[in-house]
Amino acid sequence: MAPLNRRQMAWRAAQDIAPGSLVNLGMGLPVHVADYLDPTGDVFIHSENGVIGAGPLAAPERADPDLVDASSRRITLRPGASIVDSVASFAMIRGGHIDVTILGAFEVAESGDLANWDMRVPDKGPLVGGAMDLAAGARAVWVIMEHTTRKGAPRLVEACTLPLTGKACVGRVFTDLAVVDVTPAGFLVRELVGDLTPEALQARTGARLAFAPDCRPLTAPPLPDGE
Amino acid sequence: MPIDKRAGSAQEALSDVADGATVMISGFGGAGFPNLLIRALRDLGRRDLTLVVNSATHPYSLTHELIEAGQVRKVVCSAARGRTKDLSAFERLWVEGKIELALLPQGTFAEAIRAGGAGIPAFYTAAGLGTDLTKDREVRRFDGRAYVLEHAIRGDLALIRADAADLFGNLAFRYAQMNFAPAMATAARLVVAEVRTVSEAPLPHERVQLPGVYVDRIVTAPR
Numbered sequence: 001m002a003p004l005n006r007r008q009m010a011w012r013a014a015q016d017i018a019p020g021s022l023v024n025l026g027m028g029l030p031v032h033v034a035d036y037l038d039p040t041g042d043v044f045i046h047s048e049n050g051v052i053g054a055g056p057l058a059a060p061e062r063a064d065p066d067l068v069d070a071s072s073r074r075i076t077l078r079p080g081a082s083i084v085d086s087v088a089s090f091a092m093i094r095g096g097h098i099d100v101t102i103l104g105a106f107e108v109a110e111s112g113d114l115a116n117w118d119m120r121v122p123d124k125g126p127l128v129g130g131a132m133d134l135a136a137g138a139r140a141v142w143v144i145m146e147h148t149t150r151k152g153a154p155r156l157v158e159a160c161t162l163p164l165t166g167k168a169c170v171g172r173v174f175t176d177l178a179v180v181d182v183t184p185a186g187f188l189v190r191e192l193v194g195d196l197t198p199e200a201l202q203a204r205t206g207a208r209l210a211f212a213p214d215c216r217p218l219t220a221p222p223l224p225d226g227e
Numbered sequence: 228m229p230i231d232k233r234a235g236s237a238q239e240a241l242s243d244v245a246d247g248a249t250v251m252i253s254g255f256g257g258a259g260f261p262n263l264l265i266r267a268l269r270d271l272g273r274r275d276l277t278l279v280v281n282s283a284t285h286p287y288s289l290t291h292e293l294i295e296a297g298q299v300r301k302v303v304c305s306a307a308r309g310r311t312k313d314l315s316a317f318e319r320l321w322v323e324g325k326i327e328l329a330l331l332p333q334g335t336f337a338e339a340i341r342a343g344g345a346g347i348p349a350f351y352t353a354a355g356l357g358t359d360l361t362k363d364r365e366v367r368r369f370d371g372r373a374y375v376l377e378h379a380i381r382g383d384l385a386l387i388r389a390d391a392a393d394l395f396g397n398l399a400f401r402y403a404q405m406n407f408a409p410a411m412a413t414a415a416r417l418v419v420a421e422v423r424t425v426s427e428a429p430l431p432h433e434r435v436q437l438p439g440v441y442v443d444r445i446v447t448a449p450r
Contacts, residue, residue: 094338
């Protein structure tokens with residue numbers, strides 16, 4: 001199997017969400033994890049602006065400017081949804097009530113350090129939003145990101161070079177090439193795309209990789225690519 | 228005198244706001260921006276303001292009009308990045324060193340305002356520990372985990388938007404309009420709400436999401 005496209009990466013992350021989870025999805029690619037969850041099933045999606053039970057995007061004629069998610073997208077509510085204020089929403093995050101948050105990232109270190117908020121673009125203002133609260137407060141922090149930058153530089157590294165979002169917080173990373181756990185001993189590859197050797201994955205990675213004895217092929221159904 | 232918190236106009240509701248005020252502005256992602264009140268504050272020409280607002284650059288909020296007009300000295304927020312290639316009003320002034328920025332993790336921002344309204348001067352949180360945003364913070368360990376000390380935020384004025392009000396100032400919100408509004412209303416000396424509709428009859432108590440005791444003035448602003 002060739003490298004996963006972005007939709008397939010989101011699909012793959014969705015497969016690991018346990019039944020009954022309360023899940024927070026970050027801006028960009030992570031929100032598409034919801035496309036691969038049953039919208040009326042037992043997984044609830046939390047949005048940092050206070051929506052507990054975010055449903056699919058609203059059809060244009062039903063879109064309501066007062067009903068938005070953390071990415072300002074006009075959404076619907078799923079059956080059983082509720083809405084709280086920002087204080088209660090972040091108490092939910094900080095208090096460890098979110099089972100898993102799935103975030104985008106620029107870099108993840110072998111210690112689990114996460115860098116996903118400041119790319120040091122000159123002259124652009126900073127934006128942190130709820131990323132640091134989620135990194136510190138969610139019971140599990142997973143990352144979806146391409147294995148390398150467009151220029152080929154590794155994103156899985158020994159130590160982050162960009163400003164940190166949180167220290168030692170990431171537990172699992174879904175890339176286009178592999179599923180990698182962060183363990184006390186560093187990165188452990190759980191799944192690897194079929195046409196790549198362990199050596200080739202190591203060559204695209206900025207830190208030492210260990211491979212699980214039961215390391216499996218990383219596969220996903222055919223899905224059209226796109227954000 | 229029966230209570231009736233309706234003001235004649237947005238400008239009248241803000242007429243006694245002073246230059247140099249710390250102004251809290253609610254809203255998130257297009258829901259609950261008090262844009263009528265923000266524009267009135269701009270038209271009144273109050274200067275040297277400190278804004279406490281989650282985003283300094285959200286395109287649907289008129290916060291940028293205050294910033295563009297040079298009326299803002301400092302912004303306390305969790306987001307200050309524009310969405311377009313061209314720099315936002317905030318970024319232009321910030322790059323030129325003409326506006327001050329205090330960036331906080333969004334949950335810390337919310338909790339600092341809550342604390343401000345709840346008589347709590349400071350609190351510990353793990354958010355931002357070990358990052359550039361908390362470099363100067365006091366760190367303390369509780370039960371084996373490290374936390375940073377964050378200070379409460381209070382304001383002179385809060386501008387909020389809700390859906391419905393009664394004459395007592397009790398407020399009900401639609402969907403995700405609530406966001407920062409209830410906390411800001413507890414943390415500011417003067418609280419002005421713009422609402423879609425004001426009912427002469429009291430709102431049923433179970434509909435009230437923000438008690439009117441926190442709200443000083445109401446202005447009607449159909450969307």
